[in-house]
Amino acid sequence: MIRVIAIANQKGGCGKTTTTINLGACLARLNQRVLLVDLDPQAHTTVGLGILPEKLDWTLYDLFCPEGKRRPTWEEVVLRLNPYLYLCPGDLRLHQFEEFFTTHSQKEKQLKYLLFFALSKPKPFDYILLDCPPNMGLLTHNALEVSQEVIIPIEPSFFSLHGLAKISETLQRVCEKRGRTHETNALLTLFETHDRFGQEVYEEVKKYFQDRLFHTVIHRDGILREAAGAGLSIVDFDPNSMGYRDHMGLATEILERRWRSEATALDTAEDDFLRRSVGPRRVSGGVLFQYLAPEAKEVFVVGDFNQWVGVPLLRRNGNGCWQKVVPLRKGGYRYKFLVDGEWQLDPGSSEKKENQHGNWDSYVEIND
Ligand SMILES: Nc1ncnc2c1ncn2[C@@H]1O[C@H](COP(=O)(O)OP(=O)(O)OP(=O)(O)O)[C@@H](O)[C@H]1O
Numbered sequence: 153m154i155r156v157i158a159i160a161n162q163k164g165g166c167g168k169t170t171t172t173i174n175l176g177a178c179l180a181r182l183n184q185r186v187l188l189v190d191l192d193p194q195a196h197t198t199v200g201l202g203i204l205p206e207k208l209d210w211t212l213y214d215l216f217c218p219e220g221k222r223r224p225t226w227e228e229v230v231l232r233l234n235p236y237l238y239l240c241p242g243d244l245r246l247h248q249f250e251e252f253f254t255t256h257s258q259k260e261k262q263l264k265y266l267l268f269f270a271l272s273k274p275k276p277f278d279y280i281l282l283d284c285p286p287n288m289g290l291l292t293h294n295a296l297e298v299s300q301e302v303i304i305p306i307e308p309s310f311f312s313l314h315g316l317a318k319i320s321e322t323l324q325r326v327c328e329k330r331g332r333t334h335e336t337n338a339l340l341t342l343f344e345t346h347d348r349f350g351q352e353v354y355e356e357v358k359k360y361f362q363d364r365l366f367h368t369v370i371h372r373d374g375i376l377r378e379a380a381g382a383g384l385s386i387v388d389f390d391p392n393s394m395g396y397r398d399h400m401g402l403a404t405e406i407l408e409r410r411w412r413s414e415a416t417a418l419d420t421a422e423d424d425f426l427r428r429s430v431g432p433r434r435v436s437g438g439v440l441f442q443y444l445a446p447e448a449k450e451v452f453v454v455g456d457f458n459q460w461v462g463v464p465l466l467r468r469n470g471n472g473c474w475q476k477v478v479p480l481r482k483g484g485y486r487y488k489f490l491v492d493g494e495w496q497l498d499p500g501s502s503e504k505k506e507n508q509h510g511n512w513d514s515y516v517e518i519n520d
Pocket residue numbers: 163164165166167168169170171192194196284285286341342343370371372373374375376377378380
């Protein structure tokens with residue numbers, strides 16, 4: 153299922169574009185097919201990925217085709233940045249969008265109609281991220297109309313708190329009018345760990361959004377600004393930076409929600425499967441590691457994919473099955489479980505390889 157996410161906040165400079173580019177690039181790094189749509193006339197997503205709109209023959213504006221010229225095909229407009237990451241570029245002419253469509257009876261559905269073509273092809277994308285302009289105008293309304301989820305980036309300032317009520321109110325109004333709800337999640341951006349005011353804002357936002365605030369926080373990191381200046385995502389600019397870690401954390405958090413629902417489906421539907429085997433399973437974008445241990449207090453999966461530093465598994469339901477999805481690409485991986493401090497091979501898998509110490513590691517191979 154394609155997931156369409158609008159990145160919106162009428163407050164300027166809160167990190168919408170930075171989130172769009174780098175979340176998109178990190179999801180793509182995790183083998184998700186991602187389309188970024190630059191809905192902002194400032195075209196910062198386009199420029200931030202090293203593309204100059206004035207050098208392009210076509211942009212999103214031409215797909216809307218308000219001037220009655222030939223409408224380009226989707227393929228003529230959308231740029232392939234890497235095998236997993238695509239961009240529908242914007243340009244300054246998007247300023248005229250509102251004026252052209254203002255009296256149109258379907259003015260808030262133009263993007264929906266457009267994406268319909270993209271969405272109708274067999275599984276072209278896993279995620280579509282919409283970078284909205286810093287206002288609640290018609291372009292943002294088009295994004296809200298087509299998206300299932302809204303991410304609201306919030307930078308810690310007094311004004312951002314002030315703006316929260318406004319955007320929440322707008323979202324609610326749009327939902328009421330459309331008769332359907334969005335999943336709305338807040339994301340703390342430009343966060344400075346030692347800033348006391350930042351902490352206070354964090355508490356306020358947490359109170360307001362509760363479990364709809366991402367656990368991941370995007371810290372202030374000058375490298376993100378440098379990456380945008382160089383026209384690269386943080387994945388290509390500096391994968392050792394804090395900006396990379398934060399955005400990868402966000403991408404993983406978003407994927408894990410999806411995986412959690414897949415894993416729950418496995419839990420309930422396949423008790424028999426659990427009894428027979430709980431070995432590793434391929435799920436979208438990663439591998440689900442599982443360990444059946446009803447009595448255990450903690451279970452970690454450790455492997456060469458995480459430099460043998462354990463990541464904890466979550467205990468699911470009452471059946472004692474511990475699970476964790478690890479984003480992994482094609483390749484072969486050695487791993488073990490650490491169950492209450494004891495190293496264990498995976499009892500759910502017979503695949504194993506001898507290691508350099510003369511012991512055995514469990515082994516999983518991912519082929520696609
Ligand atoms: N986490 C961060 N650390 C350091 N700089 C950042 C971070 N996030 C964003 N910036 C910088 O802050 C500025 C504003 O960010 P960005 O363009 O992403 O905000 P925006 O909400 O898209 O702005 P606008 O409302 O104008 O569209 C940019 O120069 C960007 O490089």
